[in-house]
Amino acid sequence: MSTNIIASTATKARPLTAAEISEIEHEMELYPDKQAVGLEALKIVQKHQGWVSDESMLAISKFLDIPVADLESVATFFNLVYRQPVGKNVILFCNSVSCWIMGCDGLRSHINDQLGVDFGDTTEDEAFTFIPVPCLGDCDRAPVMMVGDDLHRNLTEEKIDQIVADYRNKE
Amino acid sequence: MVNKPLTKNIDMSRPPLDIAAFEAADGYQSVKAIAAGLSPADVLQLVKDSGLKGRGGAGFPTGLKWSFVPQGDNAPKQKYFVVNADEMEPGTFKDRLLMEGDPHLLLEGMIVGSYTIQASVAYIFLRGEYKASENALKQAISEAYEKGYLGKNILGTGFNLDIILHTSAGRYICGEETALLNALEGKRANPRAKPPFPQVSGLWGKPTIVNNVETVCNLPGILTYGVDWYHGLTKGNDHGTKLFGISGRVKTPGCWELPLGITIREIIEEYGGGMRDGYELRAFLPGGGSTDFMLPEHLDLPFDYDEVAKVGSRLATGTMILLDDKTCPVGMIGNLMKFFAHESCGFCTPCRDGLPWVDEIFNEFESGRGTEKDLQILHEHVDYLGPGRTFCALAPGATAPLGSGLKIFAEDFERHIKEQRCPYKH
Numbered sequence: 001m002s003t004n005i006i007a008s009t010a011t012k013a014r015p016l017t018a019a020e021i022s023e024i025e026h027e028m029e030l031y032p033d034k035q036a037v038g039l040e041a042l043k044i045v046q047k048h049q050g051w052v053s054d055e056s057m058l059a060i061s062k063f064l065d066i067p068v069a070d071l072e073s074v075a076t077f078f079n080l081v082y083r084q085p086v087g088k089n090v091i092l093f094c095n096s097v098s099c100w101i102m103g104c105d106g107l108r109s110h111i112n113d114q115l116g117v118d119f120g121d122t123t124e125d126e127a128f129t130f131i132p133v134p135c136l137g138d139c140d141r142a143p144v145m146m147v148g149d150d151l152h153r154n155l156t157e158e159k160i161d162q163i164v165a166d167y168r169n170k171e
Numbered sequence: 172m173v174n175k176p177l178t179k180n181i182d183m184s185r186p187p188l189d190i191a192a193f194e195a196a197d198g199y200q201s202v203k204a205i206a207a208g209l210s211p212a213d214v215l216q217l218v219k220d221s222g223l224k225g226r227g228g229a230g231f232p233t234g235l236k237w238s239f240v241p242q243g244d245n246a247p248k249q250k251y252f253v254v255n256a257d258e259m260e261p262g263t264f265k266d267r268l269l270m271e272g273d274p275h276l277l278l279e280g281m282i283v284g285s286y287t288i289q290a291s292v293a294y295i296f297l298r299g300e301y302k303a304s305e306n307a308l309k310q311a312i313s314e315a316y317e318k319g320y321l322g323k324n325i326l327g328t329g330f331n332l333d334i335i336l337h338t339s340a341g342r343y344i345c346g347e348e349t350a351l352l353n354a355l356e357g358k359r360a361n362p363r364a365k366p367p368f369p370q371v372s373g374l375w376g377k378p379t380i381v382n383n384v385e386t387v388c389n390l391p392g393i394l395t396y397g398v399d400w401y402h403g404l405t406k407g408n409d410h411g412t413k414l415f416g417i418s419g420r421v422k423t424p425g426c427w428e429l430p431l432g433i434t435i436r437e438i439i440e441e442y443g444g445g446m447r448d449g450y451e452l453r454a455f456l457p458g459g460g461s462t463d464f465m466l467p468e469h470l471d472l473p474f475d476y477d478e479v480a481k482v483g484s485r486l487a488t489g490t491m492i493l494l495d496d497k498t499c500p501v502g503m504i505g506n507l508m509k510f511f512a513h514e515s516c517g518f519c520t521p522c523r524d525g526l527p528w529v530d531e532i533f534n535e536f537e538s539g540r541g542t543e544k545d546l547q548i549l550h551e552h553v554d555y556l557g558p559g560r561t562f563c564a565l566a567p568g569a570t571a572p573l574g575s576g577l578k579i580f581a582e583d584f585e586r587h588i589k590e591q592r593c594p595y596k597h
Contacts, residue, residue, distance in 0.1 A: 030335045032375060036357035043299075043340060077359045077516075078340035080299045092300065096261040097460055098418035100506040101498055134343050134514060135460075136300060137264040139418035139490070140425045149302045 010054030013062050020048055024063065034064045039074050042081050051082040079133070086129040087122040089167050092146040096135035102142040110157045114164065127168060173197075174404060176392035177385065177412060178428040181272030187307050190314040193275040199320055201394035202282050206326035211242075214287045214394065221393045221401045222410035227255055227346075227383030228459065228487045230476045239370035240288045240378045251379040252285040252293040254387055255351060259298060259343045261460030261510055262492035265414035266384035268426050270297075270304035273388075274311035278334060280387035282320060283394060285332050288380055295336045296351050308336050343514035347563050348381040349373075350516065361518040362563040385414055407432020407475040413486075415474065417443040419493030420450045426490065432478075436470040439493070450495040454579060458487025460507050461568030463575035464494075483575070499595035500580040501587055504572055505533030511569035519562035525552055526566060529573065536584070539591040546584055550577060 016024070027040040041060045046052050052075060061068045075081045082090075093111070095104050112118050115128055122129040128147075138144045141153035152163055173179055180188050180196055188196065205214065219234030240250060254277065258266040270277060277295075285293045297305060312334055315321045323331045342360055344350045349363035352374050373379025389411055393401050404412050409431045415438050416426035422444030429438065439445065439452070446452055454464045457474070463484035472478045479486045494503055512526035529552050532545045553574035556566040577584065586594045 031357075033356075036355065038357040039340060039354070040357075043338075073359050074357065078342055080340040095506075096510055097456075097492055097503060097506050098262045101419050101492070101494070101503065133300065134259050134341070134510065135261045135263065137258045137267045137298075139262050139264045139492070140416060142418060142424075146300060151303075 010058055012055065013058035014053070014055040016045070016059050016063060017048060020044055021063070024060075035066060035070070037064055038066050038071055039078065039081075042071070042075055042078075046082060051085050079131075085122070085126075087126045089127060089147050090129045090131065092131060092133035092136070093119075094134075094136040094138075094142070094144050095132045098135070098139035099143040104143040104155075107143055107155055107157065107160060110160060114161065128164070172400070173392070173396060174430075175412060175428045176396070176404075177269060177276070177388050177414065178272065180276065181268065183268075183272060187271065187273055187311070188275065190275060190311070190318055193273075197395055198275055198391075199279055199318075201279060201391040202320055202326060204394050205283070205286055205330075206328050209394070211287045211289055214283060217393055217398055218287070218390065220398045221389075223386065223389050223393065223401075224409060224476060225383055226385035226389070226413065226488070228260065228461070228485075230486065233382065233386055233389075236370065236382075237284070237288055237380060239368065240380060241371060242289065247377050249292075249375075249377045250288055250290040251374040251377055252281060252288060252290040253348075253351070253355070253374065253379060253381045254281060254293070254295045254384055255346060255348065255381050256295050256297040256301070256304070256384045257339055257346045257351060258301070258384070259346055260488050260490075261507060262418050262456065263416070263459045263488040263490045264418070265416055265426055265488065265490055267301060267304060268414065269384055269388050270301065271307050274304075274307040275315070276388050276391060277308070277384060278311055278315050278320070280390040281334060282325070282332060283390040284380065284382060284387055286328075286330055288378070289330075290380070291331050291333065293332060293334045294355060294374075295334065296345070296355060297336060297338050298345075299338050299340050301338075305336065305338055312336060342516070343510075344516040344563075344565060347565065350563070351381060352379065359516075361516050364562075404430055405432050405475075406430040407473040408477055409475040413474075413489050415442075416490035417493060418490070419455075420447045420495045420498075421445065421493060422447055431475040432473040434471050435465075435474050435491075438474065438491070439470070443493075446493075446495060450497055453494045453496045453498075453500065455494060456492040456572060457484050458489050458491070460492070460510065461485075461564075461571050462487045463571045464579050466579065484571070497595070499593055500576060500583050501533070501536050502593065502595065504576040504580075505530070505537060507572050508533050508569060511565065515565060521556055522561045522563075522566040525556045526569060528552070529556075529569075536587045537593060539587070539593070541584070541587050543588060546577075546588065549573065553577065 023044045024041045027037045045056045117130045143155045144153050223233045224230045281293050345354045345360045347362050350360040354360040369379045412428050413431050456462045476486045508530045512530040515522045517523045535541045553570045557570050558567040
């Protein structure tokens with residue numbers, strides 16, 4: 001995966017939406033301090049916006065009164081928080097040991113051939129972002145991957161072609 | 172007589188039992204037993220007597236862990252009970268089954284654990300990718316509140332408990348209990364120094380117990396059916412049943428609840444259906460990616476904590492990863508090293524810098540450029556990254572398959588060097 005240095009150039013927060021604010025406020029009831037809500041807020045914003053932009057970071061920072069640096073240290077740590085735009089569907093591809101034994105490397109190459117993307121890349125039409133993920137905990141049905149919230153098991157090249165076609169047709 | 176207390180309600184071909192069906196299957200009986208007069212000290216004694224050991228990997232006695240939580244008038248009033256549902260150990264897929272298959276059992280266990288240490292708030296720290304578990308737990312939590320098993324004054328006991336489902340955002344290190352607490356507090360998930368242990372100073376500085384999902388799911392049965400029944404479940408020296416799993420090239424990979432002490436051969440042959448045609452068992456990791464390799468000569472050992480420890484490995488999560496004779500052991504270990512290098516939190520130097528170095532060397536072996544010097548560096552790292560050298564158990568965990576693999580597969584490493592290629596690639 002390529003290492004991208006995040007250069008924050010935003011100077012202005014974007015306004016949080018009413019839906020985002022209401023969900024963040026709900027989380028504030030569940031934790032004794034605002035810092036604990038920071039990661040929740042990042043996830044909420046990502047759910048609505050697809051990713052967490054610099055403008056969103058500033059907005060959360062202002063709303064929760066948490067320094068941007070603190071938020072950034074969390075945002076860049078957790079692999080399911082996206083600090084760069086991602087495609088419409090994120091493929092979380094398990095490349096841990098059981099999937100490796102069952103041949104996931106070949107499937108990675110297949111996706112690379114078919115979609116023109118390797119780990120960290122988004123397809124040109126922005127339909128898919130392809131990223132590796134630690135063991136998805138479904139090892140008896142390896143190889144596995146997630147697309148969005150859906151888990152796909154016992155993968156083969158043919159199955160992957162079908163899955164990709166299905167998501168494309170959904171659009 | 173119930174002999175599979177963890178999975179008796181699980182049938183993955185249908186949705187999990189709702190609260191009414193769960194109650195009809197002896198569900199929430201342990202909470203009723205508490206309401207009928209069991210004190211926290213009574214429950215603690217039962218759990219100690221049961222001999223239950225933590226099912227997350229370390230195998231620490233659960234009752235003993237709980238007993239470190241300060242009690243009495245001088246103890247902090249706020250305490251927390253946290254379930255570690257951040258299942259991410261490579262090759263481990265047991266907690267998913269419990270949460271997707273029978274979410275109420277976990278909640279019932281959480282009420283028991285929280286009551287024992289007198290925690291009024293309990294968190295489930297669930298990995299973000301487990302969407303089906305999240306949905307099942309959300310539904311179950313709302314049903315449990317409706318029925319009065321959660322909330323204020325549960326079943327007239329005067330005990331209050333709120334359960335909060337926290338979905339995380341990745342990173343293997345969150346499974347380490349102090350890193351988990353930092354993540355729950357909204358911080359970067361670096362592990363904390365111990366002592367103080369979380370039992371004394373954990374979440375937001377308050378006494379906190381962190382238990383694995385499977386551990387917690389053992390609790391309802393111990394209260395409902397009794398300690399004698401629990402002791403009768405096992406075939407070995409450790410008590411209770413355990414979820415055992417197999418992944419790799421067997422005919423029917425899967426996860427099953429079986430008595431501790433069953434032989435490894437029986438699990439692989441009876442339940443896993445044996446190796447697929449054309450494949451032979453070469454070696455296996457007994458309990459996830461952080462355990463030492465075991466060999467076919469160990470197949471007739473009873474699978475429990477002590478017996479596995481005697482041959483230098485760990486039962487850990489009990490989910491075995493099988494290496495067959497057609498798969499490169501150097502490649503398999505290399506895959507694990509890549510995982511650990513990627514998942515190092517970066518806090519301490521040996522782990523942050525050592526694991527990527529090890530990973531790079533495996534890349535060299537993979538591409539046929541490995542040398543004797545490289546091999547020597549790998550051997551050195553087994554020590555440099557071993558127990559006592561690092562801040563937490565992540566890197567020492569990595570040295571388990573590395574150190575044992577270097578010994579067992581010495582010939583394979585040598586062949587990579589001599590032939591300047593991976594001999595398993597055609």
